[in-house]
Amino acid sequence: xxxxxxxxxxxxxxxxxxxxxxxxxxxxxxxxxxxxxxxxxxxxxxxxxxxxxxxxxxxxxxxxxxxxxxxxxxxxxxxxxxxxxxxxxxxxxxxxxxxxxxxxxxxxxxxxx
Amino acid sequence: xxxxxxxxxxxxxxxxxxxxxxxxxxxxxxxxxxxxxxxxxxxxxxxxxxxxxxxxxxxxxxxxxxxxxxxxxxxxxxxxxxxxxxxxxxxxxxxxxxxxxxxxxxxxxx
Numbered sequence: 001x002x003x004x005x006x007x008x009x010x011x012x013x014x015x016x017x018x019x020x021x022x023x024x025x026x027x028x029x030x031x032x033x034x035x036x037x038x039x040x041x042x043x044x045x046x047x048x049x050x051x052x053x054x055x056x057x058x059x060x061x062x063x064x065x066x067x068x069x070x071x072x073x074x075x076x077x078x079x080x081x082x083x084x085x086x087x088x089x090x091x092x093x094x095x096x097x098x099x100x101x102x103x104x105x106x107x108x109x110x111x112x113x
Numbered sequence: 114x115x116x117x118x119x120x121x122x123x124x125x126x127x128x129x130x131x132x133x134x135x136x137x138x139x140x141x142x143x144x145x146x147x148x149x150x151x152x153x154x155x156x157x158x159x160x161x162x163x164x165x166x167x168x169x170x171x172x173x174x175x176x177x178x179x180x181x182x183x184x185x186x187x188x189x190x191x192x193x194x195x196x197x198x199x200x201x202x203x204x205x206x207x208x209x210x211x212x213x214x215x216x217x218x219x220x221x222x223x
Contacts, residue, residue, distance in 0.1 A: 034211045038154075043203060043216035051210070087154065091212070100146075100169055101212065103156040 002027045004092050006104035013111055019077040021107045023090030028068045031093040034101070035064050035075050038087045047088075048075070052095075080111045116140075119204050119215035126194055127223055134189045134218045136204030142213070144168075145187035147179060148203040150217070156203070162187050194222045 003026045013019060023033070032051045036044040048057045048064040050073065056065040063076040077084060087108045093101040117138045126132050138145065146169075147159040160179045161169035167179070176192045191198060199222045204215040 032210060036214075041219075044205075044212075044214040046211055046213065049211040089156070100158050100161055105153070105155055 002092060002094055002102040004090060004102045004104040006088075006090055006107050008107060009105065010108045011110070013080060013109075015080060015082060015111055015113050017080050017111075019080050019109070021075040021077070021088050021090075021109070023073040023075070023092075023104055025071045025073075025092045025102075027094060028071050029095045030068060031095045033064075033066055033073050033093070034091045035062075035073075036089040036091065038089060038106070040086075044089065080109075082111050082113050085110050117204055117206050117213050117215040119202075119218050121218060122216065123219050123221075125221045125223065128194055128196060130194050131190070131192045132194060132220070133191070134202055134204075134220075136187050136189070136215060138185055138204075138206040138213070140206055140208070140213060142206035142208045143184060144207050145181065145184075146205045146207075146212075147187065147189050148205060150201040150203060152200070159202075160187075160189075191220075194220075196222050198222050 005024045007022045034049045035047040038044050050057050050066045061078040066073045087106040089106045090104045091101040120135050144163045146161045148156050159173045162181045165181045178190045181187045201217045201219050203217045205212045
């Protein structure tokens with residue numbers, strides 16, 4: 001059974017710092033990995049989707065990498081801003097059966113001015 | 114707008130009542146899901162439908178019954194609501210790749 005772990009669970013940084021959020025998974029047979037952002041009291045917004053054949057994806061100040069062999073993905077946020085404050089969730093979708101993704105518990109990020 | 118839309122956004126009800134949450138997507142996706150997010154923010158899959166057929170039914174009490182009248186809709190009906198059912202319920206859809214989530218329904222059972 002796939003298990004997804006996100007470290008750290010919480011992070012508080014001053015504005016302008018470059019950040020790395022980590023996601024690790026136990027079963028490397030994945031279909032894809034998706035990073036989401038969740039603002040308090042809101043739904044999930046997709047940030048980046050990495051297919052199993054890809055190594056990384058970039059969108060603006062965000063870069064996500066994938067290393068299937070080591071069971072890891074990192075989300076890199078450059079020049080963090082207060083508006084980046086949210087919970088970041090990693091979801092790993094397996095290759096077998098139902099393709100239902102497994103979510104990590106998230107990293108709660110606060111960027112203070 | 115193309116989206117996954119859920120109604121209602123908030124639902125407060127008494128124990129023992131029966132309630133429904135509706136979900137619609139106009140993205141042309143063939144698979145729809147219901148997730149429950151508990152107070153600790155953990156997202157847990159409840160049901161998944163592919164082309165109106167149930168493909169996943171996790172260990173959810175049978176008081177919860179999903180209904181998919183067509184590929185674009187997946188509604189969730191809950192009978193005999195209990196205090197422990199209080200949570201945020203998310204609908205999502207997908208085609209072959211990533212997920213799109215609705216904005217959630219916050220259910221409070223009093």
